Amino acid sequence: MALRLTLAPYASDATRSRGRIHPEPPSRTRSEFQRDRDRVLHSTAFRRLAHKCQVFVPLDGDHFRTRLTHTIEVGQIARALARTLALDEDLAETIALAHDLGHTPFGHAGESALTACMADHGGFDHNAQALRVVTRLERRYARYDGLDLTWETLEGLVKHNGPLRGPHVAHRLHPYIEAFDRVFPLELESFPGLEAQCATLADDIAYSSHDTDDGLRAGLFGLDEIASVPFIGALLAEIEALHPGLERQRVFHELTRRVITRFVEDVIDESTRRLAAAAPKSAEEARRAQTPLIGFSQSSAQALIELKRFLFKNMYRHPRVIGVWEEARSAISFLFPALNADPSLMPPEWERLAAQGKEPRAQVVADYIAGMTDRYALNEYRRLAGGAQAKAF
Structure with missing residues (x-):
């Protein structure tokens, strides 16, 4: 498959970015989207992803995916999709690298616990948190808080799963997204740019493939069991035909590599068909399409x-995973009310923020x-709850 070296007319153009909240002189060495990518890569929140779990908490082993390794894999797949579809691969990668910055510790278990804790305080949503x-x-720069990313990156980060306003949107808009949109409108009623759509599908491809790999390596299910998924069964039959008797680890x-390749090539073929049919003349026109053009x-x-469906039943609901997740949920459920009742239990800088009253303590x-x-x-959790409650970890 030939790779295209020039951007399509419907790609986001870094030279025509809608800009930043705090305008800055252009970089001599990087495009605006490359600059965004580097700001994400150098952020504290990005480094923390190395010690946030994807499915398994760190105590389960060193070779399972973390939020950081997952994010890197998503970035690689997003770049591959964008490059082949003649989109801006730097923007696609940036959105991919930033998409999990708002996730809590302990994966989905931690998020569900914090969501419950915040139910009476405006709610919690990892996209809004990102x-x-x-x-x-992020408090790094002299003139402002945050990373001062471009409109295109922020739009893709917030809307990478689709429009947030409109007749077909069932969920309530998170208060922070709503408030931010009043200051820096992100056109919440439209689809995001095509680069963000690439990042979304890259996320699906990455976690489905690597969760399959991690589940097999952890022994949560075997090859015979996952072969019951027709798509996977056909790939395993292909591997056996080409490499009979291959050792299990190989x-x-x-x-894993076949799952990624088949899905990536399918997205490229299907998206090429959709783009040819819709024939958008600009990135703005692609955003106004009635359905996603990348899919x-x-x-x-x-x-x-x-x-x-298989992974949900055999991995995410596996007793080994559920047991640890329940303990993780207990940790978050304990920490929130304890810290909310006594902010002095937090580090001094966070205690000061709680005392300032610029935002609700919760x-x-x-x-x-x-x-x-x-x-x-x-x-x-161990420090505040004591060893008896936390020893299950």
Whole structure:
């Protein structure tokens, strides 16, 4: 498949970016989107992803994916999609690298616990939290809080799963996104740019493939079991035909690389078809399309649904995973009310933020907890709850 070296007319153009909240002189060496990418890479929140779990907490082993390794994999796939579709691969990678910055410690277990804690305080949503991280919580620059990212990056970060306003949007808009949109409108009623759509599908491809790999390596299910998913069964049959008697560890890798390749190639073929049919003349016109222009074919979308269904039943609901997740949920559920009742239990800078009253105390506590790594959260839980309650970890 030939790679295109020039951008399509519907690609985002870094030279025509809608700009930043705090305007800055252009860089002599980088495009605006490359500059965004580097700001994300050098952020504190990005480094913390190394110690936040994807499915397994760090105590399970050193070779399973973390939020950081997952994010790097998403970035690589997003670049590959954008490059082949003649989109801006720097923007696609930037959105991919930033998409999980708002996740709590302990993965989905931690998020569900913090969501419950924040139910009476405006709620918690990891996409809104990612926006808070890059617009408020990162404190690195002399002139402003946040990373001062471009409109295109912020739009893609907030809307990478689709429009947030409109007749077909069922969920309530998070208060922080709503407030930020009044200051720096992100056109919440439209689809995001095509680069953000690439990042979204890259996320689906990455976690479905690497969760399959991690689940096999952890022994949560075997090759015979996952072969019941027709898409996976066909790939395993192909591997056996090409490499009969291959050792299991190599089968795992051969399977993972084939899952990624098949889904990536399907997205490229299907998106090429959609783009040819819609023929958008600009990035703005692509955003106004009635449906996403980057996507899976119907058959691959169904294959992905079947694979996710298998993983939910055999991995995410596996007793080994559920047991640790319940303990993790208990840790967050303990920390939030304890810190909210007594902010002096937090580090001095966070205690000062809670005392200033610029934001509700509960929001400051949620920001503090959401930024924790798994290890730090466990240590704080042990310190405040005592060894008896935390020894299950």
